[in-house]
Amino acid sequence: MNLLGLTYPQLVSLFRERYGRGEFHAAALYRAFYASAGREPTDTDAFSDSTALRRRIQSDLELSRPAVVDRTCRDGVTKLVFQLQDDCTIETVIIPMATHATVCISSQAGCRMGCRFCQTGQSGWMRDLSPEEIVAQVYAVKVAMGIDVRNVVFMGMGEPLDNFDAVVQAIRVLEDQRGLDIAKRRITVSTVGLPHGIEQLAALNWPQLKFALSLNAPNDLLRSELMPINRRYPLARLKRALAAYPLGRGNGILMEYVLIKDVNDQPQHARQLREFIGDLPVKLNLIPYNPAPGAAFKAPAAHEVERFHRALIDQAIFVRLRHSKGAGIMAACGQLGGSKGIAANPA
Numbered sequence: 001m002n003l004l005g006l007t008y009p010q011l012v013s014l015f016r017e018r019y020g021r022g023e024f025h026a027a028a029l030y031r032a033f034y035a036s037a038g039r040e041p042t043d044t045d046a047f048s049d050s051t052a053l054r055r056r057i058q059s060d061l062e063l064s065r066p067a068v069v070d071r072t073c074r075d076g077v078t079k080l081v082f083q084l085q086d087d088c089t090i091e092t093v094i095i096p097m098a099t100h101a102t103v104c105i106s107s108q109a110g111c112r113m114g115c116r117f118c119q120t121g122q123s124g125w126m127r128d129l130s131p132e133e134i135v136a137q138v139y140a141v142k143v144a145m146g147i148d149v150r151n152v153v154f155m156g157m158g159e160p161l162d163n164f165d166a167v168v169q170a171i172r173v174l175e176d177q178r179g180l181d182i183a184k185r186r187i188t189v190s191t192v193g194l195p196h197g198i199e200q201l202a203a204l205n206w207p208q209l210k211f212a213l214s215l216n217a218p219n220d221l222l223r224s225e226l227m228p229i230n231r232r233y234p235l236a237r238l239k240r241a242l243a244a245y246p247l248g249r250g251n252g253i254l255m256e257y258v259l260i261k262d263v264n265d266q267p268q269h270a271r272q273l274r275e276f277i278g279d280l281p282v283k284l285n286l287i288p289y290n291p292a293p294g295a296a297f298k299a300p301a302a303h304e305v306e307r308f309h310r311a312l313i314d315q316a317i318f319v320r321l322r323h324s325k326g327a328g329i330m331a332a333c334g335q336l337g338g339s340k341g342i343a344a345n346p347a
Contacts, residue, residue: 008178
């Protein structure tokens, strides 16, 4: 029984089936677990009159969590490297905001999408993470480290929609008000563009959840070169899934465009991007490329970024220029998995 993988209603149901007890004991256990990472969750008054029940629960509880084996900080940004029980490692980034923090979490150890500009994609895929391994990243930051986490973004290692069931369960746990209490409107799921996954997410009818697409190229030829997934799901197929996605009031599709020098930064690309967006409710984030050591591509110069930014504005595209934090510690967009690798003890 791993509490990191269970919502409160699921725990109540489990208590009734396994122990013949109800909400009183389940609530006490859940509350204690999320109150302090170092506390024995059965060490509460609720279990003081039932030694046998307490021992059964202690025997059933799985309290081991991924261990932080490396922590790097620069300019306020912190990158954590977690070692999982099978020695795979994943990376999580804590990004400071004005009054709180955003946590960028991983959904897989590595990634099988193979995007050429992404360090994680070039490192390969080891395995999917379980719901509890996903939630553990936020738990470590919010509960164990005591940081006020307001936003969670699935923009770390892995493709969230390639691990759909685990990610959905993790979101349910993250938003549980009795636990980590991260509202759906403060959770963002980013995908390279898996139409069937987008449609599955749409079927859940979670309009408050923020949804992001990593586009990076406005035509099939270039996108297939940069992102192999486009060979299977070209832009026309992807756009149909985007057009049908339910959005809450004030929400748009967040679209991420990593600007790579002399690759996707020309005037025709701005025009093609306008054609692809069409009447989709898109909010575009323009992100200058963050090269890893030995990368095949180059970052654009500041004047090149501004030129493309201006071209997008001239095309009446709602665009925000984003400068990723954490590049100095390999924690920026597209850099995760480059400092420690994804397997501490590869087979």
